Amino acid sequence: MELIKLQKSKCKKCGICIEVCPSIVLGMGEEGPEELEGTNCIGCGQCVAVCPNKAIDNVRTPLLRQQELKQFPVIDENKAEMFLRSRRSIxxxxxxxxxxxxxxxxxxxxxxxxxxxxxxxxxxxxxxxKKILKKATEVVINWMEDKIDTPTMHWSFPKHIKDYREQGIDKILRNAPTLVLATAPKGFKNGRENTIFSFSYMELFATTLGLGSCFAGLFEMCVFDKYEPLMELFNISEDSVITGAVMVGYPKYKYKRVVDRNPLEVSYV
Structure with a gap:
């Protein structure tokens, strides 16, 4: 399959597209960059995005589908720091x-x-x-009860169970109005890793929309234990698995201060 299309009249043979290609798919030919034999393009689109003259196109990441970037949007350093530090798990x-x-x-x-x-x-x-979210909390509580006095019981389970059974306090999904699940094909080795990346983007962006979010850790523990009643509740296909869960909603309270971290430890080698 021919991936690369080159407009020879626009190409200056600067070689930038070749240098940024993470999979070493491109090499410089007599007329400009060309696809090397025995390589595997991952479709990242860097070659098309970096070309200063719009000379190169890639069928896996077409130029027509790339948005023009007039200037890289640089955020003020201090504002960026406070934006990142101000995000809280809601x-x-x-x-x-x-x-x-x-x-x-x-x-x-x-x-x-x-x-x-x-x-x-x-x-x-x-x-x-709301009915599904409430049922999900109930299912996770049932799972916790099954784990009592077993080697895989988490220390917090008895407290969560007692709060829920006696007072109706939901520590699983926190009465959040929305739960976002990530799924990946079964057997896909980068599912959890990619999910964490995507949810990190989502959690940071949520604050710009006036929303708050938090990883549903207890829910995830139940999912990763492959508790069948929970999987059935969300009708996840047999060839897919849940790789993460985040609660989303409008924060009930506003935080007034930025919390500090433990002392920073850094070493240079």
Whole structure:
């Protein structure tokens, strides 16, 4: 399959496209860059995106599908630091639904996150049905109860079970109005890694929409234990697996301060 198309009249043979190619797919020929034999293009699009003269095209990442970047959007250093440090894991949400438009904006940003070897392969399930969310919490609590006095019991399980059974306190999904699930093909080795990248993008972008988010860690523990009742609840296909879960909603409270971290430890080698 011929991947590369070159407009010879525009090509200056600068070689930038060859230098940035992570898979060494390109080499310099007599008329400009050309595809080398025995190589595997990962479709990252860097060759097309970096060309200053729009001379190169790649059928896997067409020039027509790339958005023009007039100037790289640089954020002020101090604002960027405060933006990143101000994001918090939100566990208290307002009892109002998140608009579908905003949810789609979140997912759209998530799928632009970097992935291992541009493998991508992450899909998403947006859960907003209150009955399903409530049932999911119940299922996870049942799973926790099955784990009591077993080697895989987490120290927090008894407390979560007691709070839920006696007071109706949901520490699993925190009464969040939305749960975003990430899925990947079964056997895909980079599923969890790519999911964390995508959810990190999504969580940072959420703050720009006035939303808060938090990884649903207890829910994920149940998922990764392959608890069948939970998988059946979301109707996940047999050839896919859940690779992560994040709660999303409007924060009930505003944080007034930026929390510090443990002392930074750095070494140079």
């Amino acid at each position: 566990r208290c949400y307002k009892n109002i639904p998140v608009e579908k438009e905003k949810l789609m904006k979140l997912i759209n940003i998530a799928h632009f996150a970097p992935t291992a070897s541009n493998s991508q392969n992450i899909s998403y399930v947006i859960v907003t049905d």
